[in-house]
Every structure is written in structure tokens, then in C-alpha cells.
Amino acid sequence: MAKRNRLQLTQQLASIPIRNVRMREMPESDGSLVVEIDLAYKGLLRFISRPLKLRTTPRYRLEGLGLEVYRMVDGKKTFEVLIDEFAIRHKLTFFEGRAFLMQYLQMLMQKGLVAIGIPKKDA
């Protein structure tokens, strides 16, 4: 089995979350945000996605803390800066803020809304 590279804490904190630039945002009247993203299937799925009617433009509604985290991601702030801002706003400790943000960013990454830029180890 391939060994997964685990990020060092310093590397993790220096990483920069970036929004998917090909995503479309549609603000709703209730304050939430609907985002739409084009899915690109690879390999065989590319050919059978249409006959199988697989989703090609999934939509997600972001609200509450999920939306707050999404709005904080501006492509410039490092993960550490985001944690500090989030922790101060919600009176959390650094590690509480880190655990929360990791959870939310992981969710946003799985949906393809956010990607993480990781600096090289010696950077």
C-alpha cells in the first residue's frame, strides 16, 4: 500500500486554502449562498456520465459556520491566519479553532469548492 505523506504541523499551518475559481456563486435572500460547480469526469466515466445521467453541475448551499469559513478563504491567508481569526471571533483556543477549520475545509475540499496550496518542506 502506498504510504501517505503526512503534513508536518508547520507545513499544515503555512498552507493556503484557495477557492475553486470555476465555481459560480448565487447569493440567496435568506443570507445563504448557493454554489454551483462543473464536474469533470475522467476516463470511462467521461463517456458514460451522460447516458447514466450522472450529476455534472452539483449545487451546494452554504450557511452558518460553513459559509463563514468559505468567506474567510481568500487565497491569500494561510491556514494559521484563518485559525487565529476564527478562534478570536468565536473565543476558541488555537487547537479548537484548528480542529474546527480542518473539519470544514475538508468538507469543502471533498465537494471541490476549495483546494489547499501546500508549501514545500524546505520553504
Next chain:
Amino acid sequence: MSLTRTIAWHHIKCAVPADWEATSYSVEERQGRLEFSDRSGIRGLFSWESCKREPDTETTILSFLRSRETGVPDTRLADLKTHTVGEFRLGYAADSSPCQAICYRPDRQKLLRWIFPDARADRLASTYMPILQSCAPNAGSPREYLLFGIHATVPADYEIEQMNVFPANVRMLFESKSKRRLVIRRWGLPELILGGLSLAAFYERFLRSEGYIITKVQEGVEWHGMPAVQAQYQARGEHQMDRFMGRLWTNGAAMLWHDTTEKRIYTIEQIGPPDSVLLDPEKVVMAHG
């Protein structure tokens, strides 16, 4: 560096720097450890273990330094630098190698250790030695537990049985020798926790989800000037025949309060066998971060 975060756990009360957070813990009284980290990594490790006789301090520190993980396997006794700091004997070989401090408590037959990642003179003077100086025994009755923002003071016959730590969600469960149970919780992000519900509606729903039978909920009460909710509940007995027969314990008392300044929600729940006297919440919980 000022030590402003106070810690109280099995066998110890001490102060650590404000940015040190507990990132690993053990609940067992016999043997365990607490790990402290800041954003740059692990900063200190406190451990305790049973030990019938006082070990030879220098030999113990030397064998630690010689272990593979420390990176100084060739350390000789002559290389060892030691200091007495408070109750602890501190030893190290080089600035860059880890240092270990040891204290033996004969009354409880416990060996206490602190391990720090380096022995740089500035860190020894500003952080490690002051931590060791601040260490005091946590024995007698009542006993204090202060970790992850929960500060509980309980009689000595209450033992910590369980602890659950999630991000901004901590639960400590104590049980007395007479089977009384005490649960203290602390939640962060109150808007997320409450989800638009009132304190009373949330707490009632929560207690039901824990399997309790609610007999009374009183809202509009205050706890040290903070909005609070009190509840009475019943729960299936946890021990021996009560559990076997499904007999209810009916004296459950619960309270939730919302510290709006600290942005935390605290709860305390107590229950015990019939006719048992529960603790006064005023004497048990001190709410602060």
C-alpha cells in the same frame, strides 16, 4: 514567559504558558500522561506512574537520555547536568537534547516526570523551571480537576471515570464510591450548539437524547448572573440490582448555563442511588476558560 494557564489533574497542580494546550490526556489515576503543545509542536509531557520505591534519579534520567528517541545515546553520567527545582530533579546532557525532571511522591508511591523537548538555557530559565516550581500535589479532599476549560472541585471519593474531548466539546464524568455520578460538560460555539432553540428547549432535547426521563424543567433562572436552566430527571440505575432490574434512579438534578462573555455553554448533571446526597453545584464547578 508568564505561566497563566493553570492545570490540575491526577497528582499535580501547576501552571504552564498560556499558549500551551493539552493535546493528549489519560484518565487513569494509576498511570498516564498529559501532553502539551503550542502551534510549533509538542512543548511538554507530564506523566505519572506507580513506583513502590524511589528510583535513583540520575540513573533514571540517564537511561531516558540514552534511549533511542532522544538522540544522545552516548551520554555518560559525567555529562549529566542536574538541578533541583521545587520538588523535581531536572537533568539534561546538551542544550539540544530533551530534558527530564523527576519527582517521587512516597505517600502515594507515584513517580512524576516532566519531559521537555530541549534544554536551552533561555527556555530552562523562562519556562521549564518556572513550570517545575509551580507544581504542587493535588491530593486530599476536595480534589481539583482543571483541564480543557472545565474546573471541577470534587470530594476525594469521586474518581474521574471518563473524559471525552472533541473540538469545543468536553465532557468529564466522575463517579463516587457510593455510585453517585457527576457529569460536567463544556461546549463552544453556542449558536451552533443551540441551533436557534432556547436554552430550555435545547437542554430538554439534549437530556432526552441521553436517555434521561425529564420530570421538571425550570427556565428563567440565573447562575452567577448568567442565563440558566434547571432540570430534574430520572435515569435507569447504573449498578448491580438497579441495573439488572431496570430500577429508576429518580433524584437526577441538572443545570445548564450560558456564559455569554466566554461564549461557552456549561452543564452539570448529577444522579445517584435512592437517598444519596448529591453535591452542591456551587462547590463543584467553577466556570472559566
